[in-house]
Amino acid sequence: MPNEATAPTFLFATTPQELATICAAIKEHGEVAVDSEFNALYAYQERVCLIQLAVPGAEYVVDPLADFDLAPLGALMADPAVQKVFHAAQQDVAGLKRDLDFEFSNLFDTMWAARILGWEHLGLAAILKEKFDAHSDKRFQRFNWGKRPLPNKALAYARLDVRYLLRLRDLQAQELRVAGREEEAAEIMAHLTQTPQSSPAYGPASFWRVKGMHELVDRERAVLWELYNWRDQVAMRRDRPPFKVLNDRTLIRLAKLRPRSSRGLRQAGLKSHHISRYGKSLCAAVARGEHGSIPRRRRRPRHSEAAMARYEALRSWRLQTATARGVASDVICSNAALWALAEDNPRTPAALEKIKELGPWRRRTYGEEILQVLQSVSGYR
Helix, strand or coil: CCCCCCCCEEEEECCHHHHHHHHHHHHHHCEEEEEEEECCCCCCCCCEEEEEEEECCEEEEECCCCCCCCHHHHHHHHCCCCEEEECCHHHHHHHHHHHHCCCCCCEEEHHHHHHHHCCCCCCHHHHHHHHHCCCCCHHHCCCCCCCCCCCHHHHHHHHHHHHCHHHHHHHHHHHHHHHCCHHHHHHHHHHHCCCCCCCCCCCHHHHHHCCCHHHCCHHHHHHHHHHHHHHHHHHHHHCCCHHHCCCHHHHHHHHHHCCCCHHHHHHCCCCHHHHHHHHHHHHHHHHHHHHCCCCCCCCCCCCCHHHHHHHHHHHHHHHHHHHHHCCCHHHHCCHHHHHHHHHHCCCCHHHHCCCCCCCHHHHHHHHHHHHHHHHHCCCCC
């Protein structure tokens, strides 16, 4: 490890030549700490705006908004000979796959390691404070990472997210070995590399996620549909998150009151600048909803009573197992795995192997208990 008194070298890469220097250092060390920053609070469709990297003695920031090819870095992310160390990798992996077409192998996630070990703190800032007495600047938690040029203080904040990850990995790897949890961690982290790319946060498919939807009757929901799509188009045109046009609470209020004039919009609580800018188009959206078709949510197939009983029994077993170990329930088994088990109802170890949501370690560790739980449920056959 580099001497604590020696500041790491730093490079902000915006050219192919600078990226080549970084990739050579990563290959030499065979490991790299990775983090990324997005602009979700400032754009209609978020994108990765910064990639932070660290190897022993050096820290790097790569600018994915600069006009150069990041394929060499992508090749290292996919290289099994190089370990990539993240904290809470899922969002980073999903976003990097979506925006840069990266693939991943040999990943270590320090948040998941903390969960497997039953640590009290899981957030990176809290862990860094506890383990390394490192403090982050909270002023940059909601920073616009799409902004250029980036202030030096913002870059310093971003670099802190990778500065200690390799050392933290070393601490956790030792604890995992002592606890006999290395194989469990490896199985979970291998699964993280298969995280699908991020799907769009907005658009018509997200309509049913509007907060307060359950409060509406059919015609109000039809009005909300028109308001939602109006907001989506405005947000897309202005390249802003929809909630910065009008928030969900305001849309729900408009759907209930269905105003048709500026006066009605004021009574619904809209501010003068909103009425001036959007009043006419908002009233038109309400009018369309008054006569439009009522949106119906496609219902997922219902689980049978037997499957529900098996799921509840498995969930109870998982909670007891997690509590005894001092970890969260999904460390033992994911909800997806529980539903797969409840639906398929395997009766033998061989049948259990067909449940793709369970890896070899979980099947070997919990398989016999899972089969006993399934067999104990009334209506098993």
